[in-house]
Amino acid sequence: MGRAGHYNRPLARPEEVHIAIRVMKFGGSSVADAEKIRNVARRIAGAREQGDDVVAVLSAMGKTTDGLVALADEISSTPAPREMDMLLSTGERVSCALMAMALHDLGHDAASFTGSQAGIVTDTAHTKAKIIEINPERLLSELGSGHIVLVAGFQGMSTDRNVTTLGRGGSDTTAVALAAALDAQVCEIYTDVTGVFTADPRIEPGARKLPLVSHEEMLEMAASGSKVLALRSVEVARLHDVPLHVRSTFAPDEGTWITKETPMMERAFVSGIAHKSDEAKISLLGVEDQPGVAATVFTALADSLINVDTIIQNVGVDGRADLSFTVPLPDLRKALDVIEGMGDRLPHRETISDDQIGKVSLVGEGMRSNPGIAATMFRVLASEGINIQMIDTSTIRITVVIARDEVERAVRALHEAFDLASEAERRGV
Ligand code: ASP
Ligand code: MG
Helix, strand or coil: CCCCCCCCCCCCCCCCCCCCEEEEEECHHHHCCHHHHHHHHHHHHHHHHCCCEEEEEECCCCCHHHHHHHHHHHHCCCCCHHHHHHHHHHHHHHHHHHHHHHHHHCCCCEEEECCCCCCEEECCCCCCCCEEEECCHHHHHHHHCCCEEEEECCEEEECCCCEEECCCCCHHHHHHHHHHHCCCCEEEEEECCCCCECCCCCCCCCCCECCEEEHHHHHHHHHCCCCCCCHHHHHHHHHHCCCEEEEECCCCCCCEEEECCCHHHHHCCCCEEEEEEEEEEEEEEEEECCCCHHHHHHHHHHHCCCCCCCEEECCCECCEEEEEEEEEHHHHHHHHHHHHHHHHHCCCCEEEEEEEEEEEEEECHHHHHCCCHHHHHHHHHHHCCCCCCEEEEECCEEEEEEEHHHHHHHHHHHHHHCCHHHHHHHCCC
16 A cells, blocks of 8 residues: 655555655766667666666757757747747657667666656746646656656646746756655766866866765856756755755766755865856946936846846946946847837946956855955966956855956966865865
8 A cells, every 4th residue: 555655655665665766867968879878778777776766857869959949940030939848848758768768678667758747837938937846646656666767857837738948958957856846865967077076177177076065056156157057956956955966977986966065065165166258248337326227227137038147336426337247148239239228218328348258256165264265366366467357256156257268267277276176185086
């Protein structure tokens, strides 16, 4: 009979046997061709054979999603978002069906499910939907029958019963949200890198894999340009306290654990350096210094779905102030159009923009209790002759806006100055 558990799992297992649920997410490069799919199938089978209940979330094969987007572009310059979602959601379904077949050949019971079948309910914002709730009964009953469950990532069904997708990179979010809903022991993110690094190893060859970072550090890193995990997935992990393990698909080694803050982290001042190279800056000069101006500008930009980042406004002089902020480079044109469209509603002297900027961010729990880090960072940049255009901080992050062609040099100099290579080693790599 069913175990009287949290989710009423219909398990024909003794009460005392604790079966762990393991969510394993594989990215597009991990399932890029038939051979890779068979390789991942062996990995999933191995987890099942260890006795865990396995839910695998898959991305679309290789660059499938890019290919589908390009195909839509060939057909129409204004594809309906609803139809984009019907189109894009197919990629991950292909991966899941093929993976089920590969697992069958290995002698396992496996079944694939769309996001909708998996009980993932989203809002109605096509191509960038948010998960509202997950009804895990169907998956739990499949697990209860001993099946390996394969879920198509990056998709769900909206409250008005249309297929939706969660935005690029959304399979990470599917995996973490399912792990939360299923009360899984861990959400493993299998990818083509071996973990989260102290900096991008393509820029800093001395970058080291971090054994452990906190949810909050990862959140700051993802927001500051680290591409290992989709930002939303880290938000969900932090909110529901889901332990993440980012690791390689192609090697057995431990990767990076992402969990709640641990005491060990207090020893390191800086955990990692993140950077962004595709940013632009807009400055509104001589803006009338009166209540409501910032509200008007940023409401208009938000209404156009432009993600404004670092914002600074200087002290007003003679009733006028300068207001600068950054936007993602691809949104620069749109942002300038929005500002121009505001006309008299935004009384200011001049708008200028710079499409040649980048950002470098230091992230670390250790910053909470070590006030000198910003000063050291600025000194290092000064000694490199790098000019800081804007500064933005949180309790565990310092970000500088600098010229794009100085970003890589800044990353290397800071990695060296904060001794991140040996710092990571000391922390147990
Ligand atoms: N296939 C989707 C993308 O390429 C979702 C994902 O892989 O996470 O963005
Ligand atoms: Mg990804």
